[in-house]
Amino acid sequence: MGDSLGCGMGENRGTIDMIFVARQLQEKSREQHRDLFMSFIDLTKAFDTVNRELLWGLLEKFGVPPKFLTVLGSFHDDMQASVVAGGQRSEKFGVAVGVKQGCVLAPVIFNIFLVAVTLLVRENIARDDGVELHFRLDGNLFNLRRLQARTKVT
Numbered sequence: 614m615g616d617s618l619g620c621g622m623g624e625n626r627g628t629i630d631m632i633f634v635a636r637q638l639q640e641k642s643r644e645q646h647r648d649l650f651m652s653f654i655d656l657t658k659a660f661d662t663v664n665r666e667l668l669w670g671l672l673e674k675f676g677v678p679p680k681f682l683t684v685l686g687s688f689h690d691d692m693q694a695s696v697v698a699g700g701q702r703s704e705k706f707g708v709a710v711g712v713k714q715g716c717v718l719a720p721v722i723f724n725i726f727l728v729a730v731t732l733l734v735r736e737n738i739a740r741d742d743g744v745e746l747h748f749r750l751d752g753n754l755f756n757l758r759r760l761q762a763r764t765k766v767t
């Protein structure tokens with residue numbers, strides 16, 4: 614599993630690079646008269662939206678030991694938050710979704726969740742209808758040598 618599934622948030626994974634790659638893909642698809650469909654997913658606030666019951670089930674399916682799941686779940690039980698607006702802090706309220714902010718395991722378990730969702734999507738479109746889904750966890754999806762062939766991108 615890669616350290617990051619996204620771009621635009623780290624060194625050597627900038628949005629400018631991905632815009633270039635997207636334009637290259639569009640151009641090559643046009644040149645080869647092939648359909649191309651792209652999806653861009655904004656993962657802003659994604660940690661806050663994970664369905665925990667689904668996450669625990671996925672972790673169990675991936676072989677995480679039950680005792681570890683119990684400990685992990687206990688970190689997330691009875692989570693509370695408050696909002697600061699105009700210098701005033703609200704009363705605390707319960708938080709029933711998302712992974713715990715600041716927990717060192719949060720990025721790891723979120724990545725597992727995202728990989729599982731990606732695999733489910735891939736399985737659901739893997740019918741023999743000509744649709745292909747390509748992804749890589751290390752950010753090296755594209756054959757750059759082929760993409761660097763003569764291009765019309767300006």
